[in-house]
Amino acid sequence: MTTPTPADPQAAEVRAWLEGLQRRITDAVAAVEAEAGGAARFVVDPWAKAPGEPLQGDGVTRILEGGAVFERAGCGFSHVRGARLPPSATQHRPELAGAPFEAMGVSLVFHPRSPYVPTVHMNVRMIAALPAGRAAVRWFGGGMDLTPYYGFEEDAVHFHTVCRDVLAPFGEGLYPRFKDWCDEYFHLKHRDEQRGVGGIFFDDFSELGQAGSLAMTQSVGDAFLRAYLPIVQRRRHQAWGEREREFQLYRRGRYVEFNLVWDRGTHFGLQSGGRTESILLSMPPLAAWAYRRPVEEGSPEAELTRRFLVRRAWV
Amino acid sequence: MTTPTPADPQAAEVRAWLEGLQRRITDAVAAVEAEAGGAARFVVDPWAKAPGEPLQGDGVTRILEGGAVFERAGCGFSHVRGARLPPSATQHRPELAGAPFEAMGVSLVFHPRSPYVPTVHMNVRMIAALPAGRAAVRWFGGGMDLTPYYGFEEDAVHFHTVCRDVLAPFGEGLYPRFKDWCDEYFHLKHRDEQRGVGGIFFDDFSELGQAGSLAMTQSVGDAFLRAYLPIVQRRRHQAWGEREREFQLYRRGRYVEFNLVWDRGTHFGLQSGGRTESILLSMPPLAAWAYRRPVEEGSPEAELTRRFLVRRAWV
Numbered sequence: 001m002t003t004p005t006p007a008d009p010q011a012a013e014v015r016a017w018l019e020g021l022q023r024r025i026t027d028a029v030a031a032v033e034a035e036a037g038g039a040a041r042f043v044v045d046p047w048a049k050a051p052g053e054p055l056q057g058d059g060v061t062r063i064l065e066g067g068a069v070f071e072r073a074g075c076g077f078s079h080v081r082g083a084r085l086p087p088s089a090t091q092h093r094p095e096l097a098g099a100p101f102e103a104m105g106v107s108l109v110f111h112p113r114s115p116y117v118p119t120v121h122m123n124v125r126m127i128a129a130l131p132a133g134r135a136a137v138r139w140f141g142g143g144m145d146l147t148p149y150y151g152f153e154e155d156a157v158h159f160h161t162v163c164r165d166v167l168a169p170f171g172e173g174l175y176p177r178f179k180d181w182c183d184e185y186f187h188l189k190h191r192d193e194q195r196g197v198g199g200i201f202f203d204d205f206s207e208l209g210q211a212g213s214l215a216m217t218q219s220v221g222d223a224f225l226r227a228y229l230p231i232v233q234r235r236r237h238q239a240w241g242e243r244e245r246e247f248q249l250y251r252r253g254r255y256v257e258f259n260l261v262w263d264r265g266t267h268f269g270l271q272s273g274g275r276t277e278s279i280l281l282s283m284p285p286l287a288a289w290a291y292r293r294p295v296e297e298g299s300p301e302a303e304l305t306r307r308f309l310v311r312r313a314w315v
Numbered sequence: 316m317t318t319p320t321p322a323d324p325q326a327a328e329v330r331a332w333l334e335g336l337q338r339r340i341t342d343a344v345a346a347v348e349a350e351a352g353g354a355a356r357f358v359v360d361p362w363a364k365a366p367g368e369p370l371q372g373d374g375v376t377r378i379l380e381g382g383a384v385f386e387r388a389g390c391g392f393s394h395v396r397g398a399r400l401p402p403s404a405t406q407h408r409p410e411l412a413g414a415p416f417e418a419m420g421v422s423l424v425f426h427p428r429s430p431y432v433p434t435v436h437m438n439v440r441m442i443a444a445l446p447a448g449r450a451a452v453r454w455f456g457g458g459m460d461l462t463p464y465y466g467f468e469e470d471a472v473h474f475h476t477v478c479r480d481v482l483a484p485f486g487e488g489l490y491p492r493f494k495d496w497c498d499e500y501f502h503l504k505h506r507d508e509q510r511g512v513g514g515i516f517f518d519d520f521s522e523l524g525q526a527g528s529l530a531m532t533q534s535v536g537d538a539f540l541r542a543y544l545p546i547v548q549r550r551r552h553q554a555w556g557e558r559e560r561e562f563q564l565y566r567r568g569r570y571v572e573f574n575l576v577w578d579r580g581t582h583f584g585l586q587s588g589g590r591t592e593s594i595l596l597s598m599p600p601l602a603a604w605a606y607r608r609p610v611e612e613g614s615p616e617a618e619l620t621r622r623f624l625v626r627r628a629w630v
Contacts, residue, residue, distance in 0.1 A: 043606070063606045074606065190585040190594075253598070260575035261585050270505040270576050279505075280572075283604035286564070287571075290600065291358070291378045291389065292592050 011136070014126050014214065015079055015104055019060070021124070021221045022077045022106050026062045028225050029073050029110065032232060038068030047275065054273070055080045057102075061278055065285065068113070069236055074281030075108035085129055092204070099131040105142070106221065107265075109282040110228075115248035116235040118148035118155065118196065119255065120228050121282070124221040126214070139206040140217040144224055145182055146231075147196030147255060149248040150300050151308035155231045156197040160314035162227035163200045163220075170208060170216040178202045183311045188258050194309045195258050199227075247301050249288035256287050326451070329441050329529065330394055330419055334375070336439070336536045337392045337421050341377045343540050344388050344425065347547060353383030362590065369588070370395045372417075376593055380600065383428070384551055389596030390423035400444055407519070414446040420457070421536065422580075424597040425543075430563035431550040433463035433470065433511065434570065435543050436597070439536040441529065453525045455532040456518040459539055460497055461546075462511030462570060464563045465615050466623035470546045471512040475629035477542035478515045478535075485523060485531040493517045498626045503573050509624045510573050514542075562616050564603035571602050 026042050033040060041064065048058040057080030064073045081102040090097045105125030112119065124142035131137070146159045160179070167174040182201035187194055200220070206213050259266045259282050269279040295302045341357050348355060356379065363373040372395030379388045396417040405412045420440030427434065439457035446452070461474045475494070482489040497516035502509055515535070521528050574581045574597050584594040610617045 045607070061606070065605060072604070190588075190591045249601070256571060256602075257575065257585075257595075260572065261582060267576060270572075273505075276505045277607050280604060281606065283568070285605065286601065286603050288601050289387070289595060289598035290380060291376070291596065292360070 010138075010210075010214075011102060011104070011126075011128060017218060018077055018079075018104055018106050018124070018221075022060065022062060022075055025106075025108065025225060026064075026073075026075050028229060029064065029070060029075075032069050032229070032236075033064065033067045036068040036236070040064050040067040040070075042073075047278070049080070049275075055082050057081050059275075059278065061281065063281060069117070069232065071111050071113040072283075072285040073108070073110040075106065075110075076278050076281050077104075077106050078275075078278065079104040089127065090129075093129070093137070096129040096131060096137060099129045101127060101129050103127045107281070111252070111284045112232065112236070114236055114238065115149045115240050115244035116238040117232050118146050118235075119252075119284075120147070121145050122221070122224045122228075124217050126217065137206075138210045138214070139204055140213045141203040141205060142217055142220055143178060143182055143199060143201035144220070144227060145186055145196055145199035145201065146228075147251075148308060149251050149304065150244065151197070151304045152235070155234070156308065156314045158230060159197070159199060159227050162223055164315050166219050166223040167200065167216070170212065170219070174202075174216075175200065186258065188254060188262065190257070190261070191254065193254070193305065194311065195255065197308050197314065198311075246288070249286055250290060250293055251304075252284040252287035253289045255282075255284055259283070325453075325525075325529075326417060326419070326441075326443060332533060333392055333394075333419055333421050333439070333536075337375065337377060337390055340421075340423065340540060341379075341388075341390050343544060344379065344385060344390075347384050347544070347551075348379065348382045351383040351551070355379050355382040355385075357388075362593070364395070364590075370397050372396055374590075374593065376596065378596060384432070384547065386426050386428040387598075387600040388423070388425040390421065391593050391596050392419075392421050393590075393593065394419040404442065405444075408444070408452070411444040411446060411452060414444045416442060416444050418442045422596070426567070426599045427547065427551070429551055429553065430464045430555050430559035431553040432547050433461050433550075434567075434599075435462070436460050437536070437539045437543075439532050441532065452521075453529070454519055454521040455528045456520060457532055457535055458493065458497055458514060458516035459535070459542060460501055460511055460514035460516065461543075462566075463623060464566050464619065465559065466512070466619045467550070470549070471623065471629045473545060474512070474514060474542050477538050479630050481534050481538040482515065482531070485527065485534070489517075489531075490515065501573065503569060503577065505572070505576070506569065508569070508620065509626065510570065512623050512629065513626075561603070564601055565605060565608055566619075567599040567602040568604045570597075570599055574598070 030042055042062045045061040049056050059076060059078030062075045064070055083100055084098045085096060085101045105123060107123040109121045122144035126138055126140050129137045164175040178200035179198060182198045185201045186198060208216055266279055345357055357377045360376040364371050374391060374393030377390045379385055398415055399413045400411060400416045420438060422438040424436045437459035441453055441455050443451045443453045479490040493515035497513045500516045501513060523531055581594055
């Protein structure tokens with residue numbers, strides 16, 4: 001497999017950073033697994049689009065399944081190029097309509113085994129329009145959000161504190177905006193319920209200039225491990241049983257519902273011929289459905305919905 | 316809860332038939348459960364739309380969970396009325412645009428516990444436009460299709476034979492047309508794979524006149540038990556182990572993918588404020604995902620994809 005030559009030197013730098021980020025994150029997860037005595041290892045699966053496909057490019061999937069701490073932890077890097085930006089990408093940039101483009105990013109979802117350890121999602125991406133004879137125009141997207149099965153205030157506060165602090169140097173208003181955007185995006189309309197306790201989400205972002213917007217995006221990616229790992233370490237020893245497991249599987253069903261019904265990347269990707277197995281890295285290893293599952297008032301399971309899966313100021 | 320008065324006597328008859336069909340089918344499933352010594356019972360959950368919601372109407376969910384033969388068997392009846400037909404329903408009937416309407420139907424998905432017993436789906440529905448001062452205009456839809464986890468030719472042949480025979484009195488060309496329509500509809504484009512071995516599917520159907528089209532639809536509904544139950548009885552005693560169970564859970568993931576990504580009723584229903592728990596009766600009780608799950612060549616698991624999940628003439 002050949003690595004496609006990025007269209008300009010800055011893209012090469014971004015690619016190198018993304019590949020490094022993916023490696024650092026999966027190495028850290030592997031270290032947690034080793035610490036827990038797990039035997040599962042990350043599978044590293046490089047792939048490349050076949051010549052002639054509408055999108056060209058390559059990527060690397062890293063996934064650990066059946067671990068002691070992580071039941072399924074998928075982290076994908078991809079870098080694709082296309083001849084023409086899709087119309088949805090140039091609604092607000094008519095001057096770039098139909099320009100060649102490249103898109104690259106890292107996306108991950110980790111599904112822990114313990115119901116006390118929350119599921120997490122993180123994504124950072126860069127899209128560059130490459131209009132003929134003109135400089136590349138870049139914009140950025142990404143964020144991270146946390147989905148607990150049993151709610152702990154201190155976990156939500158920690159996660160949001162890292163999100164807030166990482167954005168602070170780039171502008172005071174960013175965290176509240178990206179926090180609201182996240183709440184807005186990760187909302188299951190058909191359940192009128194938040195996917196989790198949120199985090200930050202941004203899309204189509206270039207307002208700090210290309211260098212500034214990239215720096216902000218990189219800071220978000222680099223902050224992921226310190227936002228998430230302390231929560232894993234704090235919760236993974238907490239004992240759980242069949243009751244907690246059953247509730248976790250049931251709640252994972254909501255994760256599936258969100259991703260397949262509402263997540264634009266997933267839904268659009270599957271409908272438009274994306275790489276299915278990469279897109280579905282986000283699926284849980286096991287998920288359950290039950291009709292109008294009863295939840296006892298005042299129980300931790302009821303508290304999750306009442307106090308955590310709502311829009312709420314965490315910091 | 317009050318039963319809404321159907322707009323005309325024929326609708327009342329159709330409603331009575333649908334309610335009876337639902338009862339006959341769930342009674343038959345309950346009898347299979349009793350025969351197998353299972354302790355699970357159908358839950359009967361009548362519901363009604365709250366006044367002021369855009370759609371008015373009511374329904375009854377019947378669902379058995381955790382049975383000995385059926386791990387989740389949901390069968391819903393619903394009857395809704397709206398003030399204005401949605402544009403999608405009147406594309407081919409401009410003269411009815413915006414007319415009041417009613418829609419009623421029975422829809423079921425049964426997920427057996429044994430990996431050797433196939434999952435099944437059946438649906439029959441009637442939509443009636445009720446233009447002011449004019450006669451009601453009705454059209455029909457429905458069908459049934461079978462999704463095995465381990466393929467048996469005789470099961471597919473039996474299911475398709477019943478489908479063919481039930482349509483034969485209504486016209487020679489119907490079975491081949493509805494069979495192709497089913498293959499077309501239950502196709503997972505993102506996997507390039509059929510959901511199962513197919514069956515029949517029809518929509519927007521009125522070409523036999525109102526009485527003839529209703530009679531055909533009723534025959535399809537009434538044929539369901541003889542299409543499916545013999546397969547259940549033939550397979551349910553076959554011993555299975557962890558390997559077959561694991562494969563069943565993995566394949567059920569595809570069922571989830573189809574329903575949430577491609578099924579128009581499900582996807583549109585969830586996005587447009589339908590009753591979530593009724594729509595998701597079709598979800599399996601438990602489903603699994605795994606990255607590029609290996610399948611040994613020549614194994615029964617590989618044969619499923621190669622010989623059964625393809626478009627094929629069964630009778």
